[in-house]
Every structure is written in structure tokens, then in C-alpha cells.
Amino acid sequence: MEYTFSDRTNNLKPSAIREIFKYAADPTVVSLSAGNPSPDAFPAKELEEISARLFKENPIALLQYSVTEGYAPLRAHLKKYMSEKYSVGTELDDILITTGAQQIMDFATKSLVNEGDVIITEAPSFIGSLNSFRAYNAKLVGVPVESDGMNMELLEEALKNNDRVRFIYTIPNFQNPSGVTMSMEKREKLYELAKKYNVLILEDNPYGDLRYSGEFLPAIKSLDTDGRVIYAGSFSKVISPGMRVAYTIAPQPIIQKMTVCKQGSDVHTNIWSQMVCYEFLTKYDFEAHLDRLRSIYREKAKFCMDLLDKYCAPEITYDKIDGGLFIWCRVPKGANMPEFVKKAIENKVCVVPGNAFLTDEKDETDGFRINFSTPTDEQLEKGVRILGELAKTYK
Amino acid sequence: MEYTFSDRTNNLKPSAIREIFKYAADPTVVSLSAGNPSPDAFPAKELEEISARLFKENPIALLQYSVTEGYAPLRAHLKKYMSEKYSVGTELDDILITTGAQQIMDFATKSLVNEGDVIITEAPSFIGSLNSFRAYNAKLVGVPVESDGMNMELLEEALKNNDRVRFIYTIPNFQNPSGVTMSMEKREKLYELAKKYNVLILEDNPYGDLRYSGEFLPAIKSLDTDGRVIYAGSFSKVISPGMRVAYTIAPQPIIQKMTVCKQGSDVHTNIWSQMVCYEFLTKYDFEAHLDRLRSIYREKAKFCMDLLDKYCAPEITYDKIDGGLFIWCRVPKGANMPEFVKKAIENKVCVVPGNAFLTDEKDETDGFRINFSTPTDEQLEKGVRILGELAKTYK
Numbered sequence: 001m002e003y004t005f006s007d008r009t010n011n012l013k014p015s016a017i018r019e020i021f022k023y024a025a026d027p028t029v030v031s032l033s034a035g036n037p038s039p040d041a042f043p044a045k046e047l048e049e050i051s052a053r054l055f056k057e058n059p060i061a062l063l064q065y066s067v068t069e070g071y072a073p074l075r076a077h078l079k080k081y082m083s084e085k086y087s088v089g090t091e092l093d094d095i096l097i098t099t100g101a102q103q104i105m106d107f108a109t110k111s112l113v114n115e116g117d118v119i120i121t122e123a124p125s126f127i128g129s130l131n132s133f134r135a136y137n138a139k140l141v142g143v144p145v146e147s148d149g150m151n152m153e154l155l156e157e158a159l160k161n162n163d164r165v166r167f168i169y170t171i172p173n174f175q176n177p178s179g180v181t182m183s184m185e186k187r188e189k190l191y192e193l194a195k196k197y198n199v200l201i202l203e204d205n206p207y208g209d210l211r212y213s214g215e216f217l218p219a220i221k222s223l224d225t226d227g228r229v230i231y232a233g234s235f236s237k238v239i240s241p242g243m244r245v246a247y248t249i250a251p252q253p254i255i256q257k258m259t260v261c262k263q264g265s266d267v268h269t270n271i272w273s274q275m276v277c278y279e280f281l282t283k284y285d286f287e288a289h290l291d292r293l294r295s296i297y298r299e300k301a302k303f304c305m306d307l308l309d310k311y312c313a314p315e316i317t318y319d320k321i322d323g324g325l326f327i328w329c330r331v332p333k334g335a336n337m338p339e340f341v342k343k344a345i346e347n348k349v350c351v352v353p354g355n356a357f358l359t360d361e362k363d364e365t366d367g368f369r370i371n372f373s374t375p376t377d378e379q380l381e382k383g384v385r386i387l388g389e390l391a392k393t394y395k
Numbered sequence: 396m397e398y399t400f401s402d403r404t405n406n407l408k409p410s411a412i413r414e415i416f417k418y419a420a421d422p423t424v425v426s427l428s429a430g431n432p433s434p435d436a437f438p439a440k441e442l443e444e445i446s447a448r449l450f451k452e453n454p455i456a457l458l459q460y461s462v463t464e465g466y467a468p469l470r471a472h473l474k475k476y477m478s479e480k481y482s483v484g485t486e487l488d489d490i491l492i493t494t495g496a497q498q499i500m501d502f503a504t505k506s507l508v509n510e511g512d513v514i515i516t517e518a519p520s521f522i523g524s525l526n527s528f529r530a531y532n533a534k535l536v537g538v539p540v541e542s543d544g545m546n547m548e549l550l551e552e553a554l555k556n557n558d559r560v561r562f563i564y565t566i567p568n569f570q571n572p573s574g575v576t577m578s579m580e581k582r583e584k585l586y587e588l589a590k591k592y593n594v595l596i597l598e599d600n601p602y603g604d605l606r607y608s609g610e611f612l613p614a615i616k617s618l619d620t621d622g623r624v625i626y627a628g629s630f631s632k633v634i635s636p637g638m639r640v641a642y643t644i645a646p647q648p649i650i651q652k653m654t655v656c657k658q659g660s661d662v663h664t665n666i667w668s669q670m671v672c673y674e675f676l677t678k679y680d681f682e683a684h685l686d687r688l689r690s691i692y693r694e695k696a697k698f699c700m701d702l703l704d705k706y707c708a709p710e711i712t713y714d715k716i717d718g719g720l721f722i723w724c725r726v727p728k729g730a731n732m733p734e735f736v737k738k739a740i741e742n743k744v745c746v747v748p749g750n751a752f753l754t755d756e757k758d759e760t761d762g763f764r765i766n767f768s769t770p771t772d773e774q775l776e777k778g779v780r781i782l783g784e785l786a787k788t789y790k
Contacts, residue, residue, distance in 0.1 A: 001593065001621050001622055001623055003646065003648045003649060004507055005652055006505065006507055006508055006512075006531075007509055008505070008509075009506050009652055009656065011503060012655045012659075013655070014653070014654070014655055015783035034460075035460075036459055036460050038766075039455045042454065042455060042458045042459075044450070044454035044455065046452060047458065048447075048450040048451075051447075052443075052446075052447055052450075055439070055442075055443040055446065056443075057449075059437065059439035059440075059442070059443060060437060060439065061637075062637060063432055063437045063439060063442065063635035063636075063638065064432070064437075064635045064636065064637050065429075065431050065636045065637060066632075067751060098661075099494055099639075100658065100661050100662050101659055102661060102662050103661045106657075106660040110401065110403070110404060110530070111400055111401060111404050112400060112401055114401050114402055114403075117401075128659065128662070131655075131658065132660070133656075133658040135505070135659045135660075135661075136401075146535060156590070178753060187492075198396065204621070216505070225593060227396055228396055233543065236460075240459075241458075241459065241460045242456075242457060242459050242461060242665065242669065243458065243462060243665060244494075244661060244662070244663070244664075251397045251398065256409075257400055257404055257407070259409070260404070260407045260409055260530075261404065263409065263523070263525040263526065264407075264497065264501060264523065264526040265497065265501040265530075265640070265660065266493075266495050266497060266498045266501075267495050267497050267500055267523070269639075270638060270639050270665040270668055271637040272638065272667070272668070273665055294597075304669065326560070373747045
């Protein structure tokens, strides 16, 4: 038979990154296109220990149905921890455990956005979130990212020119893909603008704990006096992405609606994973673990930036980063970015073309994204060297 | 601030069952309202063994990001197993691993159904699925269930009278909540009607392996010559619901669209759970495990029906069941069902009022659902005895 699809998903396509992964799967290709945590970063021994102990103590609890809201001790711990450590969450907020943070983008959009409503995002922004928004036929409006975050004049213009804005989506720390961190001034300004135009903010913070230089900046959610911020936290980058455990802290009515969405989607998050996360967060030295991760990524990021300086300067430029897993590079002057990326793949190195991260992929950009957490040092050196050699041909 | 929600979720409410669970949480109340597998039914020792071995062999594979489609060996195994054992799936079909079967209902609706499109369901039907459909503002049309499945005349009428029907949703085996199994004749007729009116079928089969008497009946999907059936299978009732692993076998274009939906929702299903399921299915005697489950539930179902005969006859009537976890009962003649259920709760026994399972909860029914897999034998006897005592007051 002939198949027809819903209007909301009719134009949905697999993400461009997925298409690139097909090349990246070729073992002769060096992939700088992923976003996986470094294999060294997993607390594998600890998770193994916890899992074995939980199976001994109460296997049925690990395997039986659980509640949609999430494992109660994990919720209680996170509420306290996030409030005490980061001033994230008030009495008017509640918390929902989700199957990865992507599900927060899904449920926030499902709960809040009618088809044709507007979501303002950074440009570039995380392609996975953009695709979550697109799956409900939201209209995406991109606001250019500068070295200290979104351009606030253009953000205000976007708020002024669009009367059905539902929320502003931002990754304030070590943004994917730009690596940029939003300044405190801009965080305050963004909150103020959201207030002025009466819209919500969806603050996505998967990399916040991975700051390896510079000074900590408070979450926008910590400024939230009138229940305007939906905060998305995740264990994918700091414990394990395969376990799919994340959480959202948001005003109670929004959490309630998202909970009903979750009930009708995957009922609850894998309870084994939730219990293992809880034990790791509370019975082990989580802060020491984060320090260890920061030192792994600090070293890896420095190594990558040194390679870029060595092999790719001055043709390829990039912004220094203070955290996270990504570096945003610009192709040599006069080069055509999609063509450059295509040639790189032909030369056996895979990076993600910057337009994949734009609200309209047809817009132009000279940027591309490289990731340094997934490849080994040898792979990284080989990949960056190839990029450099390619760049020199544009002299 | 004031919160407003999307049209699709504006009227969504937590399911009635959840509300009942609040009473069920009272330790002095006997709950016959859940749908959990019996704690005896979990292969806990085997899962513990597998998990420990996988942590030794390749912890990073358990913890790292994985692909949206699902763990490749699990997909390949299920494709072969379902095709060889049940004639489910052809070369034109593909398979997607999901985070529980509820997610299949979510993604099928998201992919296929515009707001206001019609989904035809059995009446009564599984409340979780109805809520998945409602979350996209689908219009639900219920077709009464008889002792051998949906009334086919009324199904044809529903197909005739609604011109935007997207699919027919059915649980052909030991339906939740009615316990009814659709006859072979009706399976064929349903497929024929779907063909005649050119609609899809969503066949949900969580209980198929839990037949403990009577003869096996082929899946509707096994009749599918023109790619019209989306088949939903699940390990929640036969391995573990807490692990949230299920799968859908459906025409390739539909699987592709659902895969994009999954990418934008939870990215992939917990990979540890997928790997553990795969090992259990392929390295252990899964058929012997199913036999063991069938004997647990055969005994438990018989015990429950005997109790109903002993304490509740003739006032409360019910349909004998051949499989699954639920028995559909009818309140005494002249009794008002919601009032009866309310009194039962006051008398410390919790059952689910039948209207919770209707497409319009305001419709009338004299039925209520009891579950016998979750309570202990003592709890079950106490609960049914209380129902019987209450029923006698209607003499």
C-alpha cells in the first residue's frame, strides 16, 4: 500500500549527522564527527559494583514497573543537590526523570507548542534538539551566537517580530556545536527579555560540569523568580549516555504536563539505570569523579587545540574553549564549507558541516564542528593533520 | 507566570488508573488494580549473571551511546525469530527497538495521525494506549468487544462513517482489560476490512506468549500481504518491564519515520537492557522460561477464578480467560458500577472501574478489571472475598 504521514512528521528527515555517521563507520575514516564521552570517562568499575550489589539486595526492584515521575530517592537527591549547589529549583518547581535529555526537548515541545508556534534557538544549535522541535512543526527562529552567547539585540528583534514565541532554547555552557559560553551579563539580559515578552526559557545544560578552565557561571534557572525556566540536566556526559538518565527541573504545572506526556510515551525511565545513578551520586565521591573527568577533557581539549595550532593555522581558525566536547572551526578564507567537508571525507576524515546546526540548513556558514572526546590521541592527530593538509591547498 | 499548554495536551489528564494507584499505595488496601508481572516471573538470577558477565567483557559497550534503530544483534535475532516462529515480518518490513511498547503507540500516532484524524479501538481498551493517542488529539472511536473480539459489523460501520480513519488498534490476545482473545475468523475479517477501507492496523501483542490454555492463534501481522500491519511486541511481561525493551515490526517506510521520531525523543533505548535481553533470548532456554511463566500464571488465574466462583457467584459474573493477566468482571445486576468500585475502595480493595478503558469515560459500563498477577495469594483471596461480601449486599 501507499503510505502517507502526519503533517508534523512529513518533512522530517534523519539528521545530517546520522548521514555523516555512515562515512564515519568506515574503519579507514577518522571520525571527528561524534559526541561520545571518552571511554576513559566512564566510572565502569563503580557502576559494575553497584549493579552487582543491587541485584543481590533487591532484584525485583530493578526489574519491576516503576513510577512515571522517576525513582523517588533520585528525585529527592537531585532536588536537594541542584538547589543547594547551584540554586536551581524552588518550592514552585518539581522534577521529572527522563530517558535522556532529548526527551525533555520532546515533551517540552509536545506540552507547550502548537504547530506553527515559534521556538527561538541559538544559531548554530544542537541538531538533536532542533529535530525534536521540528517533529511538532514548530517554526524555528535562529539568533546568531557570538563569543559570549546569543546576540541580545537580535534576540529582542526575534521576540518583537514573532508573536507566537513559546520559548527560547539555549545551551549556555560550552554550547554544542559552537563551544561558546554565555556571559553572566547575557544570562541576565536573556532572562529579562523572556520576562518582558512573557516567554519561557528552555535551558539545556549537558556540559555544565565539564568546565576545565575559567570561572563557573550560574545557571539562568538560578535567576528564575517567576517560574519561567525549564532546566534540563543529564548524566549522559558525566556518568553514561547508554543508561539514558536525565532530569528536568521546571515549574510544577509544566512538570505535571510533561509527566502525562511521559506516561503516554515510555511510561517510566529504565529503573535499573535510575537506581544505579542514585547509588553512584550518593555513595561514591561524585565531585572527585567530576574532577577526574575535567582533567581528562582539559588534557584532551588542549591536545586538540595544540594540534589545530600546529597543523591548521593560520588557514583554519577556531575559538578557544573552556569546557565541553566540541570545537567550532572555520574553513580557510575563500573555501566553500560544504565542499571543504566533502573533500575532508574523501581524504578520510569526518567532521560535521556547520549548516547541519542551523535552523535552516540552506543558510550559509563557514563553520564546521570537530569533537575531540571520542577519537584516540592518534586518531585525533591524524584527523587534524589531514584537515591541515587540505587547508593548505586553499593558500 | 500563567501557563498555557498546547491544544494537543491541553485536556490530557493523568490516567484514571494512576489516581486509583493513590488508594492502592495505602498498605491496608488490597490492590487488584495493577498490571505488574508476578515477582516470581522474573528471570532475576539469569539477568544478574548476564549483566555481571557483560560488565566484565565490555563495559564501555553497555554504557556508551548506541544507535537509534536498536542493538543490531537483537534486531537481527528478533527478525529471524518472529518470522520463523510466528510468520511475523516479511522482506518489506523492518524492526525498531523501543523503550517499552507504549512508545510504539506514541511514535505510530506521531508519525501517522493528524489532529482530528480517527483511530478505531476496541471498547474497552488499554488506557495507556488510549492516552498515547489522545496526546496527539486523535479522535477515538470505540468498537464493542464480544467474547471472540471486536464486533465486526460495528467495526465496518465505524470505518464507513469516519473518513479520516488512520488505523485500527487491537490487542488480539487476552486483551487488556477484557481478557478476550479475537477468533481466527475475526482476525481475517479485520484484515479484510482494513484492506477494503485502506487503513492500517496497529496490533499490540504484549500477552501473546502468556497463553496457558486453549489453542494458539496466528497474529494478524502473519496475514499481512500488503504491508498494512504495525506489530508491537514487548519483553515487559516475559522478561522485565523495568528494563523497558520492546520492538515493532512494520513496513519499512513506517519504521523509518518512527526511527526519526525516536531520534528526536529518547535517541535510543537503554543499551545495557537491550544487550541483556539479547543474551537471555539467545544463550538461555527462552522457551523453557516461557513455559515456566505460563505455569505460574495458569495456576494464579485458576486460583483467582476459583475465588470468584467461591465468593462472588452468582452476583458478580466474569469471562473465563485462556491467558494474560486480567479478568473482566461485571457488577451485580442493579448495581451502579462506579458506586460499586467506590464502595470496594472504602472496604479496602482496589479494582479499576471499566469506564477508565472506554474511549469516552462518560459512557456506561457494568464492568471492572481485576488483576491477579501482582497480589500474593493471600491478598488475592482477601480482595476477592471483600468484593463478594460487597456483592451480596446487592441481593
